[in-house]
Amino acid sequence: MNFKLINSISVSLLVARWKQTLVAAIGVTFSITMFIALLSFMSGLNDMLDGLIVNRTPHIRLYNEIQASKNQPIDLSKEYKGHYNFIRSVKPKNERAQIHNCPAMIKALDNDDRVLGYAPKIVAQVFYNVGDIDLTGVINGVNVDEEARLFKFKDYVTAGNYIDLKNIPNSIILGKGAAEKMLANIGDVVQVTTSKGERMQLKVVGYFQSGIQEVDKVQSYASISTAQKLLGESKNYITDIQVKLKDIAWAPKMAKEYANLFDIEAVDIQTANSQFETGSSIRTLISYAVGITLLIVAGFGIYNILNMMIYEKMDSIAILKATGFSGNDVNRIFITIALSIGFFGGGMGLFLGFGLSNIIDNVPFNTASLPTIKTFPINYNPKFYFIGAVFSLVTTYLAGYFPSRKASKIDPVVIIRGK
Amino acid sequence: MESIILQANKISKYFHDPSTIQVLKEITFSLNKGEFTSIIGKSGCGKSTLLYILSTMDTDYTGDLRIDGVGMRDKKEGELARVRNEKIGFVFQFHYLLNEFNVLRNVMLPGLKLGKYSEKEVEERAYQKLKILGIEKEALKIPNQLSGGQKQRVAIARAMVNDPLIIMGDEPTGNLDKKNTEIVFDIFKELSDVYNQTLLIVTHDNEFANRTHRIIEMEDGRIIRM
Numbered sequence: 001m002n003f004k005l006i007n008s009i010s011v012s013l014l015v016a017r018w019k020q021t022l023v024a025a026i027g028v029t030f031s032i033t034m035f036i037a038l039l040s041f042m043s044g045l046n047d048m049l050d051g052l053i054v055n056r057t058p059h060i061r062l063y064n065e066i067q068a069s070k071n072q073p074i075d076l077s078k079e080y081k082g083h084y085n086f087i088r089s090v091k092p093k094n095e096r097a098q099i100h101n102c103p104a105m106i107k108a109l110d111n112d113d114r115v116l117g118y119a120p121k122i123v124a125q126v127f128y129n130v131g132d133i134d135l136t137g138v139i140n141g142v143n144v145d146e147e148a149r150l151f152k153f154k155d156y157v158t159a160g161n162y163i164d165l166k167n168i169p170n171s172i173i174l175g176k177g178a179a180e181k182m183l184a185n186i187g188d189v190v191q192v193t194t195s196k197g198e199r200m201q202l203k204v205v206g207y208f209q210s211g212i213q214e215v216d217k218v219q220s221y222a223s224i225s226t227a228q229k230l231l232g233e234s235k236n237y238i239t240d241i242q243v244k245l246k247d248i249a250w251a252p253k254m255a256k257e258y259a260n261l262f263d264i265e266a267v268d269i270q271t272a273n274s275q276f277e278t279g280s281s282i283r284t285l286i287s288y289a290v291g292i293t294l295l296i297v298a299g300f301g302i303y304n305i306l307n308m309m310i311y312e313k314m315d316s317i318a319i320l321k322a323t324g325f326s327g328n329d330v331n332r333i334f335i336t337i338a339l340s341i342g343f344f345g346g347g348m349g350l351f352l353g354f355g356l357s358n359i360i361d362n363v364p365f366n367t368a369s370l371p372t373i374k375t376f377p378i379n380y381n382p383k384f385y386f387i388g389a390v391f392s393l394v395t396t397y398l399a400g401y402f403p404s405r406k407a408s409k410i411d412p413v414v415i416i417r418g419k
Numbered sequence: 420m421e422s423i424i425l426q427a428n429k430i431s432k433y434f435h436d437p438s439t440i441q442v443l444k445e446i447t448f449s450l451n452k453g454e455f456t457s458i459i460g461k462s463g464c465g466k467s468t469l470l471y472i473l474s475t476m477d478t479d480y481t482g483d484l485r486i487d488g489v490g491m492r493d494k495k496e497g498e499l500a501r502v503r504n505e506k507i508g509f510v511f512q513f514h515y516l517l518n519e520f521n522v523l524r525n526v527m528l529p530g531l532k533l534g535k536y537s538e539k540e541v542e543e544r545a546y547q548k549l550k551i552l553g554i555e556k557e558a559l560k561i562p563n564q565l566s567g568g569q570k571q572r573v574a575i576a577r578a579m580v581n582d583p584l585i586i587m588g589d590e591p592t593g594n595l596d597k598k599n600t601e602i603v604f605d606i607f608k609e610l611s612d613v614y615n616q617t618l619l620i621v622t623h624d625n626e627f628a629n630r631t632h633r634i635i636e637m638e639d640g641r642i643i644r645m
Contacts, residue, residue, distance in 0.1 A: 329532070
């Protein structure tokens with residue numbers, strides 16, 4: 001009952017000063033709109049930039065590093081136990097980069113339910129032969145289906161069909177940069193030489209563009225079996241296992257676990273690409289800071305308008321108090337006014353923010369380094385809308401709090417006697 | 420035996436700004452139900468100050484005030500607001516109507532705040548009061564469309580809407596011309612005679628005061644005649 005009465009008084013005061021109210025609400029609307037659009041855009045951009053790396057990078061990469069054995073013969077000697085030894089010029093053993101106990105590891109990964117999937121890979125150092133010239137390059141032998149499923153391989157194959165890599169024997173998808181240098185068109189045959197001198201003819205079935213030019217000049221893709229043939233290795237020769245997890249945050253811990261379990265090198269994505277984490281968190285921080293600043297400015301606008309309204313309505317407040325409204329009631333009237341400005345301004349802002357994001361989302365954005373991006377990226381995360389809604393109410397509440405308290409403290413006697 | 424509605428016991432008040440002056444000096448009196456009383460005195464004698472204390476709006480005083488037998492001394496702000504709402508109707512020199520609302524709504528506000536009746540009933544009661552005061556035709560107008568006398572009558576209707584124990588007036592005719600003063604006085608008289616309404620009116624219009632049942636005259640913060 002009382003609630004309804006206070007509401008109706010608030011609404012009447014609001015309507016009586018509808019121009020000021022509108023200005024205040026537009027302030028909130030504007031800031032929420034910008035807040036939503038800014039964060040959606042920034043976060044979309046972040047996701048895109050992260051995606052450049054994260055899409056194509058395994059959460060954990062398992063491989064064998066070529067390195068000198070940590071246990072030299074002298075360490076095993078009983079005679080010199082307890083002595084220090086210094087050995088100079090230790091060289092690594094002629095050991096292949098192969099992962100040894102591959103089937104067992106694959107079985108373990110299959111049984112680990114934290115793992116989303118894994119894709120075996122062979123990295124082969126090669127030369128692309130272009131007439132007299134040899135260009136250095138890397139051929140990645142990949143499991144085409146898994147690569148497409150886990151690492152969005154398909155998105156980065158800009159010409160040709162990625163599945164041909166699996167279906168056509170001895171085929172290759174060339175990096176865009178490498179293909180340009182070799183003047184190789186789709187359907188052409190190119191020749192590559194391995195580091196051990198083996199030569200092989202491969203048919204070009206597509207171009208690959210990662211968005212990082214230096215990479216595209218060097219890297220090409222072939223199927224695992226083609227790569228094994230190229231290197232003259234057996235069917236169980238694999239140099240890398242790329243693991244994708246259900247949650248990227250588990251990567252550092254699980255990398256350590258796998259390194260111990262399999263006695264192998266394991267690198268997690270956070271360690272390998274720490275700069276991206278930092279970059280995106282800073283960008284997020286900046287966009288939140290700007291958005292919140294906008295809201296606070298809008299809050300000051302509301303504060304001003306309420307303050308003015310209270311000065312104008314001194315008489316009304318005095319008479320309300322004289323006829324039996326308590327300080328609390330008056331306080332609630334002005335808080336209701338502030339909150340309704342926040343509620344309607346904020347709601348409108350959420351709506352317009354969505355609209356503005358949508359417009360940005362449709363602005364064409366073409367860049368050579370990002371083949372899959374056609375328009376500006378936008379992240380429509382409901383979280384931003386939630387934060388915007390909560391924040392608009394909180395700011396307007398705070399902006400209304402002090403003027404309302406002032407109104408509730410007005411002494412009717414002072415005003416009435418002043419006349 | 421007539422029941423005592425309002426009792427003031429040794430009420431004193433000081434103003435501290437710029438220097439401490441005692442404006443009310445141990446005022447003691449009581450009002451019975453149905454009495455039509457006026458307080459007169461020269462400007463600055465403290466009559467308005469006293470009225471604001473009696474109306475519970477001013478709480479900065481010493482002494483004891485009982486309304487309807489209940490002490491007001493130790494009540495909190497919210498409780499005093501409730502007392503004003505329920506038991507006291509107030510009419511000021513200026514009408515203080517809210518221009519955001521129409522006349523009917525203005526009269527209804529204290530009734531809605533009291534919350535004793537449904538909105539429909541409050542509306543009905545407000546309409547009745549306007550009828551008693553002869554301005555029911557203006558019910559749906561906005562206050563600033565009315566004449567000064569009409570506004571003051573609306574203010575009286577607003578003071579009456581909760582059927583208060585006592586209606587207090589601070590120079591309710593101070594801003595009105597002869598004709599409207601007459602009308603307002605007649606209304607007060609009628610309320611007193613027909614409805615047995617207790618009234619306490621501060622005025623410096625001696626002619627007005629002489630026609631009330633009882634005159635309390637003040638001088639220099641003291642009651643000199645009652």
